[in-house]
Protein backbone atom coordinates (compact mmCIF):
# COMPACT_ATOMS: atom_id res chain seq x y z
CA UNK A 1 0.00 0.00 0.00
CA UNK A 2 2.89 2.36 0.80
CA UNK A 3 5.77 2.77 -1.57
CA UNK A 4 8.99 2.17 0.34
CA UNK A 5 12.38 3.36 -0.86
CA UNK A 6 14.48 1.10 -3.10
CA UNK A 7 17.20 1.24 -0.46
CA UNK A 8 15.07 -0.12 2.34
CA UNK A 9 13.67 -2.80 0.04
CA UNK A 10 17.22 -4.08 -0.49
CA UNK A 11 17.64 -4.62 3.26
CA UNK A 12 16.71 -8.01 4.56
CA UNK A 13 14.93 -8.73 7.78
CA UNK A 14 16.99 -10.79 10.15
CA UNK A 15 16.42 -14.51 9.53
CA UNK A 16 16.77 -15.20 13.23
CA UNK A 17 13.91 -12.92 14.17
CA UNK A 18 11.52 -15.84 13.78
CA UNK A 19 13.63 -18.05 16.06
CA UNK A 20 14.15 -15.28 18.64
CA UNK A 21 10.42 -14.48 18.64
CA UNK A 22 9.60 -18.17 19.06
CA UNK A 23 12.12 -18.52 21.92
CA UNK A 24 10.66 -15.46 23.66
CA UNK A 25 7.11 -16.76 23.25
CA UNK A 26 8.10 -20.17 24.67
CA UNK A 27 9.76 -18.45 27.65
CA UNK A 28 6.66 -16.34 28.28
CA UNK A 29 4.61 -19.52 28.24
CA UNK A 30 6.75 -20.77 31.12
CA UNK A 31 8.99 -23.15 29.15
CA UNK A 32 12.56 -23.66 30.31
CA UNK A 33 14.35 -22.15 27.28
CA UNK A 34 18.12 -21.62 27.51
CA UNK A 35 19.23 -18.64 25.45
CA UNK A 36 22.62 -19.26 23.82
CA UNK A 37 22.00 -16.55 21.26
CA UNK A 38 22.99 -13.47 23.27
CA UNK A 39 25.40 -10.98 21.71
CA UNK A 40 26.12 -9.23 24.99
CA UNK A 41 27.90 -9.93 28.28
CA UNK A 42 25.68 -11.40 30.98
CA UNK A 43 27.47 -9.30 33.63
CA UNK A 44 26.04 -6.12 35.11
CA UNK A 45 27.74 -2.84 34.24
CA UNK A 46 30.39 -2.35 36.98
CA UNK A 47 29.02 -0.38 39.93
CA UNK A 48 31.47 2.54 39.70
CA UNK A 49 30.37 3.20 36.10
CA UNK A 50 26.69 3.11 37.01
CA UNK A 51 27.41 5.45 39.95
CA UNK A 52 29.08 7.93 37.57
CA UNK A 53 25.93 8.05 35.44
CA UNK A 54 23.83 8.84 38.52
CA UNK A 55 26.22 11.63 39.43
CA UNK A 56 25.99 13.02 35.89
CA UNK A 57 22.21 13.18 36.09
CA UNK A 58 22.30 14.82 39.53
CA UNK A 59 24.83 17.36 38.26
CA UNK A 60 22.50 18.26 35.38
CA UNK A 61 24.74 16.85 32.67
CA UNK A 62 21.64 16.21 30.64
CA UNK A 63 21.87 18.52 27.65
CA UNK A 64 23.08 18.23 24.06
CA UNK A 65 26.81 17.71 23.71
CA UNK A 66 28.93 18.53 20.65
CA UNK A 67 27.99 16.23 17.74
CA UNK A 68 31.27 14.28 17.81
CA UNK A 69 31.08 13.81 21.60
CA UNK A 70 32.35 15.70 24.63
CA UNK A 71 35.91 17.02 24.35
CA UNK A 72 36.79 15.16 27.58
CA UNK A 73 35.65 11.76 26.31
CA UNK A 74 37.20 12.30 22.86
CA UNK A 75 40.54 13.17 24.44
CA UNK A 76 40.45 10.33 26.97
CA UNK A 77 39.35 7.63 24.53
CA UNK A 78 41.73 8.73 21.76
CA UNK A 79 44.57 8.49 24.26
CA UNK A 80 43.36 5.14 25.66
CA UNK A 81 43.00 3.53 22.21
CA UNK A 82 46.35 4.91 21.07
CA UNK A 83 48.16 3.78 24.21
CA UNK A 84 46.75 0.24 24.06
CA UNK A 85 47.93 -0.08 20.46
CA UNK A 86 51.24 1.79 20.74
CA UNK A 87 50.16 4.58 18.38
CA UNK A 88 48.92 8.14 18.77
CA UNK A 89 45.54 9.68 18.07
CA UNK A 90 44.53 13.31 18.57
CA UNK A 91 41.04 14.18 19.84
CA UNK A 92 40.01 15.35 16.34
CA UNK A 93 40.67 11.82 15.09
CA UNK A 94 37.81 10.29 17.11
CA UNK A 95 34.03 10.54 16.94
CA UNK A 96 31.86 9.22 19.77
CA UNK A 97 28.76 7.41 18.49
CA UNK A 98 25.67 5.55 19.68
CA UNK A 99 27.51 2.23 19.92
CA UNK A 100 29.92 0.53 17.56
CA UNK A 101 27.04 -0.06 15.17
CA UNK A 102 26.47 3.62 14.48
CA UNK A 103 30.22 4.11 14.11
CA UNK A 104 30.32 1.51 11.32
CA UNK A 105 27.31 3.09 9.65
CA UNK A 106 28.70 6.65 9.84
CA UNK A 107 32.00 5.56 8.30
CA UNK A 108 30.27 3.66 5.48
CA UNK A 109 28.07 6.68 4.82
CA UNK A 110 31.13 8.92 4.76
CA UNK A 111 33.12 6.72 2.36
CA UNK A 112 30.92 4.63 0.10
CA UNK A 113 29.28 5.90 -3.08
CA UNK A 114 26.44 3.99 -4.77
CA UNK A 115 27.97 1.08 -6.67
CA UNK A 116 31.21 1.03 -4.67
CA UNK A 117 32.33 -2.40 -3.54
CA UNK A 118 33.06 -3.23 0.09
CA UNK A 119 34.93 -6.46 0.81
CA UNK A 120 33.47 -8.40 3.74
CA UNK A 121 34.98 -11.69 4.93
CA UNK A 122 32.41 -14.38 5.76
CA UNK A 123 31.33 -15.56 8.27
CA UNK A 124 30.51 -11.91 9.03
CA UNK A 125 28.72 -9.85 11.64
CA UNK A 126 25.13 -9.67 10.39
CA UNK A 127 24.95 -5.90 10.02
CA UNK A 128 27.90 -5.36 7.63
CA UNK A 129 26.22 -6.41 4.35
CA UNK A 130 22.93 -4.74 5.28
CA UNK A 131 24.65 -1.49 6.24
CA UNK A 132 26.72 -1.53 3.05
CA UNK A 133 23.55 -2.04 1.00
CA UNK A 134 21.76 0.69 2.95
CA UNK A 135 24.29 3.27 1.75
CA UNK A 136 24.06 1.99 -1.83
CA UNK A 137 27.29 -0.02 -1.75
CA UNK A 138 27.82 -3.55 -3.03
CA UNK A 139 28.99 -6.15 -0.47
CA UNK A 140 31.65 -8.46 -1.91
CA UNK A 141 31.74 -11.53 0.29
CA UNK A 142 35.02 -13.40 0.83
CA UNK A 143 34.35 -16.92 2.08
CA UNK A 144 36.75 -18.24 4.70
CA UNK A 145 36.89 -21.78 6.09
CA UNK A 146 38.03 -23.51 9.30
CA UNK A 147 41.13 -24.73 7.38
CA UNK A 148 42.47 -21.17 7.43
CA UNK A 149 40.91 -20.57 10.87
CA UNK A 150 38.25 -18.36 9.26
CA UNK A 151 40.84 -15.77 8.26
CA UNK A 152 41.35 -13.94 4.98
CA UNK A 153 44.73 -14.60 3.37
CA UNK A 154 46.60 -11.89 1.46
CA UNK A 155 46.02 -13.81 -1.80
CA UNK A 156 42.26 -13.91 -1.21
CA UNK A 157 42.22 -10.21 -0.49
CA UNK A 158 44.32 -9.34 -3.51
CA UNK A 159 42.04 -11.36 -5.81
CA UNK A 160 38.90 -9.65 -4.49
CA UNK A 161 40.09 -6.09 -5.10
CA UNK A 162 38.71 -4.42 -8.24
CA UNK A 163 38.69 -0.89 -9.59
CA UNK A 164 35.38 -0.36 -7.71
CA UNK A 165 36.63 -1.51 -4.31
CA UNK A 166 36.33 1.25 -1.74
CA UNK A 167 36.83 -0.46 1.58
CA UNK A 168 37.83 -3.69 3.30
CA UNK A 169 36.07 -4.61 6.55
CA UNK A 170 38.23 -6.48 9.03
CA UNK A 171 36.84 -7.83 12.29
CA UNK A 172 39.34 -9.23 14.76
CA UNK A 173 38.39 -10.71 17.23
CA UNK A 174 35.56 -11.88 15.02
CA UNK A 175 31.87 -12.25 15.68
CA UNK A 176 30.77 -15.01 14.99
CA UNK A 177 33.89 -17.21 14.56
CA UNK A 178 36.09 -15.97 17.41
CA UNK A 179 39.03 -15.73 14.97
CA UNK A 180 41.86 -13.43 16.04
CA UNK A 181 44.48 -12.40 13.47
CA UNK A 182 48.11 -12.60 14.56
CA UNK A 183 50.46 -9.71 14.08
CA UNK A 184 52.16 -11.48 11.17
CA UNK A 185 48.87 -12.19 9.42
CA UNK A 186 47.85 -8.55 9.78
CA UNK A 187 51.24 -7.44 8.43
CA UNK A 188 50.59 -9.46 5.26
CA UNK A 189 47.12 -7.99 4.81
CA UNK A 190 48.47 -4.50 5.50
CA UNK A 191 51.02 -4.96 2.72
CA UNK A 192 48.25 -5.62 0.19
CA UNK A 193 46.16 -2.71 1.47
CA UNK A 194 49.08 -0.29 1.31
CA UNK A 195 50.10 -1.51 -2.13
CA UNK A 196 46.54 -0.92 -3.42
CA UNK A 197 45.94 2.14 -1.21
CA UNK A 198 42.71 0.58 0.04
CA UNK A 199 41.02 1.84 3.19
CA UNK A 200 40.22 -0.63 5.96
CA UNK A 201 37.49 -0.42 8.58
CA UNK A 202 38.92 -2.41 11.50
CA UNK A 203 36.09 -3.41 13.82
CA UNK A 204 37.82 -3.90 17.17
CA UNK A 205 34.82 -3.94 19.51
CA UNK A 206 36.05 -7.24 21.04
CA UNK A 207 39.66 -6.05 21.51
CA UNK A 208 39.61 -6.78 25.27
CA UNK A 209 38.37 -10.34 24.81
CA UNK A 210 41.30 -12.40 23.56
CA UNK A 211 42.42 -15.66 25.17
CA UNK A 212 45.47 -17.07 23.42
CA UNK A 213 46.71 -14.79 20.65
CA UNK A 214 47.52 -11.25 21.85
CA UNK A 215 45.36 -8.54 20.32
CA UNK A 216 46.96 -6.51 17.53
CA UNK A 217 45.39 -3.60 15.69
CA UNK A 218 46.25 -3.37 12.01
CA UNK A 219 46.53 0.42 12.51
CA UNK A 220 49.63 -0.14 14.66
CA UNK A 221 51.67 -1.77 11.89
CA UNK A 222 53.35 1.29 10.41
CA UNK A 223 52.63 4.79 9.25
CA UNK A 224 51.28 3.74 5.82
CA UNK A 225 48.57 1.43 7.12
CA UNK A 226 47.80 3.78 10.04
CA UNK A 227 46.76 6.38 7.45
CA UNK A 228 44.44 3.89 5.73
CA UNK A 229 42.70 2.56 8.86
CA UNK A 230 39.53 3.57 10.66
CA UNK A 231 39.14 1.67 13.92
CA UNK A 232 35.70 1.03 15.38
CA UNK A 233 35.60 0.43 19.14
CA UNK A 234 32.86 0.39 21.78
CA UNK A 235 32.18 0.40 25.49
CA UNK A 236 29.55 -2.30 24.90
CA UNK A 237 31.40 -5.60 25.23
CA UNK A 238 34.46 -4.48 27.24
CA UNK A 239 32.56 -2.84 30.09
CA UNK A 240 29.25 -4.75 29.86
CA UNK A 241 27.55 -1.56 28.65
CA UNK A 242 25.55 -2.73 25.62
CA UNK A 243 22.44 -0.77 26.55
CA UNK A 244 24.30 2.49 27.13
CA UNK A 245 25.03 2.83 23.40
CA UNK A 246 28.51 4.33 23.32
CA UNK A 247 31.05 3.49 20.63
CA UNK A 248 33.54 5.36 18.50
CA UNK A 249 35.39 5.53 15.20
CA UNK A 250 39.06 6.52 15.20
CA UNK A 251 41.15 7.37 12.16
CA UNK A 252 42.10 10.08 9.66
CA UNK A 253 40.73 13.44 10.87
CA UNK A 254 39.14 14.18 7.49
CA UNK A 255 37.03 11.01 7.56
CA UNK A 256 36.11 11.57 11.21
CA UNK A 257 35.00 15.14 10.47
CA UNK A 258 32.78 13.84 7.64
CA UNK A 259 31.26 11.28 10.00
CA UNK A 260 30.60 14.05 12.54
CA UNK A 261 28.74 16.09 9.89
CA UNK A 262 26.49 13.10 9.21
CA UNK A 263 25.93 12.51 12.90
CA UNK A 264 25.05 16.15 13.53
CA UNK A 265 22.05 15.68 11.23
CA UNK A 266 21.01 12.23 12.38
CA UNK A 267 21.32 11.54 16.12
CA UNK A 268 22.87 14.97 16.99
CA UNK A 269 25.13 13.49 19.64
CA UNK A 270 25.48 10.35 21.74
CA UNK A 271 23.70 10.28 25.09
CA UNK A 272 25.29 12.80 27.46
CA UNK A 273 24.95 10.73 30.64
CA UNK A 274 26.37 7.62 28.99
CA UNK A 275 29.29 9.67 27.67
CA UNK A 276 30.15 10.79 31.18
CA UNK A 277 29.89 7.23 32.52
CA UNK A 278 32.17 6.07 29.68
CA UNK A 279 34.75 8.70 30.60
CA UNK A 280 34.83 7.38 34.15
CA UNK A 281 35.00 3.78 32.86
CA UNK A 282 38.14 4.65 30.88
CA UNK A 283 39.76 6.66 33.67
CA UNK A 284 39.22 4.22 36.52
CA UNK A 285 40.72 0.88 37.49
CA UNK A 286 40.42 -1.66 34.65
CA UNK A 287 40.41 -4.79 36.82
CA UNK A 288 36.71 -5.57 36.17
CA UNK A 289 37.54 -6.03 32.48
CA UNK A 290 40.10 -8.72 33.35
CA UNK A 291 37.71 -10.47 35.75
CA UNK A 292 35.10 -10.75 32.98
CA UNK A 293 37.69 -11.88 30.44
CA UNK A 294 38.87 -14.70 32.70
CA UNK A 295 35.34 -15.91 33.29
CA UNK A 296 34.63 -15.92 29.54
CA UNK A 297 37.84 -17.89 29.02
CA UNK A 298 36.81 -20.52 31.58
CA UNK A 299 33.45 -20.98 29.82
CA UNK A 300 35.08 -21.01 26.39
CA UNK A 301 37.40 -23.87 27.30
CA UNK A 302 34.58 -25.94 28.76
CA UNK A 303 32.26 -25.31 25.84
CA UNK A 304 34.74 -26.10 23.10
CA UNK A 305 35.88 -29.29 24.81
CA UNK A 306 32.31 -30.50 25.11
CA UNK A 307 31.39 -29.57 21.54
CA UNK A 308 34.46 -31.26 20.11
CA UNK A 309 33.39 -34.52 21.77
CA UNK A 310 29.89 -34.49 20.26
CA UNK A 311 28.76 -36.57 17.26
CA UNK A 312 28.29 -34.85 13.86
CA UNK A 313 29.97 -31.66 15.12
CA UNK A 314 33.38 -30.14 14.57
CA UNK A 315 34.41 -26.97 16.30
CA UNK A 316 37.49 -24.79 15.88
CA UNK A 317 38.83 -23.19 19.03
CA UNK A 318 37.62 -19.58 19.16
CA UNK A 319 40.47 -17.25 20.17
CA UNK A 320 38.42 -14.20 21.06
CA UNK A 321 34.97 -12.60 21.62
CA UNK A 322 32.40 -14.86 23.37
CA UNK A 323 31.06 -17.22 20.72
CA UNK A 324 31.67 -20.80 19.63
CA UNK A 325 30.91 -21.52 15.99
CA UNK A 326 30.51 -25.29 15.54
CA UNK A 327 30.05 -26.85 12.13
CA UNK A 328 26.73 -28.71 11.99
CA UNK A 329 26.50 -29.48 8.24
CA UNK A 330 26.95 -33.21 8.90
CA UNK A 331 23.49 -33.26 10.44
CA UNK A 332 21.85 -31.87 7.30
CA UNK A 333 19.67 -34.44 5.58
CA UNK A 334 19.47 -36.53 8.74
CA UNK A 335 16.20 -36.83 10.67
CA UNK A 336 15.13 -36.10 14.23
CA UNK A 337 12.17 -38.35 15.06
CA UNK A 338 11.15 -38.34 11.41
CA UNK A 339 11.76 -34.62 10.79
CA UNK A 340 14.45 -33.90 8.24
CA UNK A 341 17.07 -31.27 9.06
CA UNK A 342 17.29 -28.70 6.27
CA UNK A 343 20.15 -26.26 6.80
CA UNK A 344 21.15 -24.28 9.87
CA UNK A 345 17.73 -22.67 10.20
CA UNK A 346 16.06 -26.09 10.31
CA UNK A 347 18.63 -27.38 12.81
CA UNK A 348 18.13 -24.42 15.16
CA UNK A 349 14.35 -24.59 14.86
CA UNK A 350 14.26 -28.28 15.84
CA UNK A 351 16.79 -27.73 18.64
CA UNK A 352 14.60 -24.99 20.05
CA UNK A 353 11.33 -26.88 19.69
CA UNK A 354 12.54 -30.16 21.16
CA UNK A 355 15.42 -29.34 23.49
CA UNK A 356 14.61 -25.70 24.23
CA UNK A 357 18.03 -24.31 23.37
CA UNK A 358 18.08 -21.05 21.39
CA UNK A 359 21.09 -20.77 19.04
CA UNK A 360 21.68 -18.51 16.03
CA UNK A 361 21.72 -20.32 12.65
CA UNK A 362 24.88 -19.82 10.60
CA UNK A 363 22.89 -18.61 7.56
CA UNK A 364 22.57 -15.32 9.44
CA UNK A 365 26.34 -14.85 9.17
CA UNK A 366 26.64 -16.00 5.56
CA UNK A 367 27.74 -19.51 6.63
CA UNK A 368 24.89 -22.02 6.58
CA UNK A 369 27.06 -24.96 7.67
CA UNK A 370 27.35 -23.60 11.22
CA UNK A 371 25.49 -22.31 14.26
CA UNK A 372 26.58 -19.72 16.78
CA UNK A 373 26.49 -20.44 20.49
CA UNK A 374 27.24 -17.58 22.86
CA UNK A 375 29.04 -18.26 26.12
CA UNK A 376 27.95 -14.93 27.53
CA UNK A 377 25.68 -16.79 29.92
CA UNK A 378 26.21 -18.61 33.22
CA UNK A 379 28.28 -21.79 33.44
CA UNK A 380 25.18 -23.56 34.74
CA UNK A 381 23.23 -22.56 31.61
CA UNK A 382 26.11 -23.57 29.37
CA UNK A 383 26.33 -27.01 30.99
CA UNK A 384 22.60 -27.56 30.69
CA UNK A 385 22.48 -26.35 27.09
CA UNK A 386 25.36 -28.59 26.06
CA UNK A 387 23.72 -31.62 27.71
CA UNK A 388 20.61 -30.90 25.70
CA UNK A 389 22.48 -30.39 22.41
CA UNK A 390 24.29 -33.69 22.96
CA UNK A 391 21.00 -35.48 23.64
CA UNK A 392 19.54 -33.92 20.48
CA UNK A 393 22.46 -35.05 18.33
CA UNK A 394 22.35 -38.59 19.73
CA UNK A 395 18.76 -38.95 18.55
CA UNK A 396 19.51 -38.16 14.90
CA UNK A 397 19.06 -40.89 12.29
Ligand SMILES: Cc1ncc(COP(=O)(O)O)c(C=O)c1O
Pocket residue numbers: 039098099100101102125171174175203205234235236237242246247
Ligand atom coordinates in the same frame (compact mmCIF):
# COMPACT_ATOMS: atom_id res chain seq x y z
C1 LIG B 1 31.49 -7.34 15.39
C2 LIG B 1 30.58 -6.33 16.00
N1 LIG B 1 30.73 -5.04 15.66
C3 LIG B 1 29.96 -4.08 16.19
C4 LIG B 1 28.97 -4.38 17.10
C5 LIG B 1 28.11 -3.27 17.60
O1 LIG B 1 28.33 -3.02 18.91
P1 LIG B 1 27.47 -1.94 19.70
O2 LIG B 1 26.53 -2.72 20.57
O3 LIG B 1 28.47 -1.12 20.45
O4 LIG B 1 26.72 -1.12 18.69
C6 LIG B 1 28.75 -5.72 17.46
C7 LIG B 1 27.66 -6.08 18.38
O5 LIG B 1 27.20 -7.17 18.46
C8 LIG B 1 29.59 -6.71 16.91
O6 LIG B 1 29.45 -8.00 17.25
